[in-house]
Amino acid sequence: MKKGLLNTLFLFILMGCNFARALESLPVDSVSTQVSAQLTSSPFPGQIYTSTPTIIPFTETPSPTETETAIPTVTLTATLSPDDPRARLGNPTWKETFDKPNQNFYQDDNESIRFIYESGDLVLTAKNPNWTSWSMSYHKPANYYLEATFKVGECSSSDRYGLVFRAPDLTDGYFFGITCDGRFALKVFSQKGExxxxxxxxxxxxxxxxxNRVGVLVQNNRYALYTNGKLLQETIDDTFVKEGLFGAYIASSTTTNFTVRVEDIAFWNQ
Incomplete structure (x- = not known):
C-alpha cells in the first residue's frame, strides 16, 4: 500500500516537472506566455506575467468614457502640492523600497525580460519591442491610494510603463501607463481600446x-489618476470592483532593452 502511494506521488512530481519545462520551452512569439515562481526567501511570492499581444495603435479613436470633473490643477513645484494625495495621507499602510533582495516582487532574466533587484531598485527591462511584462505583489487591498516612483532610462515615443491594479489574477487588471513622450492612458488589459x-x-x-511618480486613487468603481502629485483625470468603471493584486509594468514600443527602475512602491488603505 505504501509503495503504491509512493509510486503515485513520484508520477505526479514527474508530470509537474515536465509541465514546467513545457512552459519554459514556449517560443518568444507565442500569443501569451505566463511565468510565475515561488520565492524561497519570502512566504509570499511575487508574480510576473509576460505577454506579446497585438499592440493597439495610439492613434485609435477612443470610445466615449464616463468621467468626472477634475480637481483644478496647480503649478508644478519641487515640493508636494495640496492636490498630492501623498501630502495628506501620512505614513503608508505598506511600502517596498527594494533594499532587501527577493522580497515581494519576482525576479527573472530570460530572452524577453530582465526583472532584478539592483542597488535598492526593482529594475524592469523589456528586451524586445512590443513586449509587455508586469510583476505583481501578493497584497490585495480594496480601496486605497497606490503610488510608485519610476526612473526611466533611454526611451522614445510610445515606450511606456506604469501601474497594474485591481488585477483579479495574473492575466488581467487595470493598466495605468505613461509614455516617454508624455501621454497617459487607462485600460483593462483584456479589452480592446482604452x-x-x-x-x-x-x-x-x-x-x-x-x-515620475505614478499614482492611482481607488475608491469602489471610481479611479483618479495622478502623476507627480497632479491629478490627470478621473473615471468610473465596473469591470473590477473587488480587491485585487497590484504591481508594475513595462512595455517597449521601439527601444530594445527599454529599462525603468522602480525606486519604491507603496499603498495607503482608504
Whole structure:
C-alpha cells in the first residue's frame, strides 16, 4: 500500500516537472506566455506575467468614457502640492523600497525580460519591442491610494510603463501607463481600446533619464489618476470592483532593452 502511494506521488512530481519545462520551452512569439515562481526567501511570492499581444495603435479613436470633473490643477513645484494625495495621507499602510533582495516582487532574466533587484531598485527591462511584462505583489487591498516612483532610462515615443491594479489574477487588471513622450492612458488589459485614451499632460516628465511618480486613487468603481502629485483625470468603471493584486509594468514600443527602475512602491488603505 505504501509503495503504491509512493509510486503515485513520484508520477505526479514527474508530470509537474515536465509541465514546467513545457512552459519554459514556449517560443518568444507565442500569443501569451505566463511565468510565475515561488520565492524561497519570502512566504509570499511575487508574480510576473509576460505577454506579446497585438499592440493597439495610439492613434485609435477612443470610445466615449464616463468621467468626472477634475480637481483644478496647480503649478508644478519641487515640493508636494495640496492636490498630492501623498501630502495628506501620512505614513503608508505598506511600502517596498527594494533594499532587501527577493522580497515581494519576482525576479527573472530570460530572452524577453530582465526583472532584478539592483542597488535598492526593482529594475524592469523589456528586451524586445512590443513586449509587455508586469510583476505583481501578493497584497490585495480594496480601496486605497497606490503610488510608485519610476526612473526611466533611454526611451522614445510610445515606450511606456506604469501601474497594474485591481488585477483579479495574473492575466488581467487595470493598466495605468505613461509614455516617454508624455501621454497617459487607462485600460483593462483584456479589452480592446482604452477606458481613458492616450492623452498628453504637462505633469508628466518627458524623455530619457527622467523620474515620475505614478499614482492611482481607488475608491469602489471610481479611479483618479495622478502623476507627480497632479491629478490627470478621473473615471468610473465596473469591470473590477473587488480587491485585487497590484504591481508594475513595462512595455517597449521601439527601444530594445527599454529599462525603468522602480525606486519604491507603496499603498495607503482608504
Amino acid at each position: 477606458l481613458i485614451a492616450w492623452t498628453n499632460h504637462p505633469a508628466i516628465n518627458t524623455g530619457s533619464n527622467q523620474v
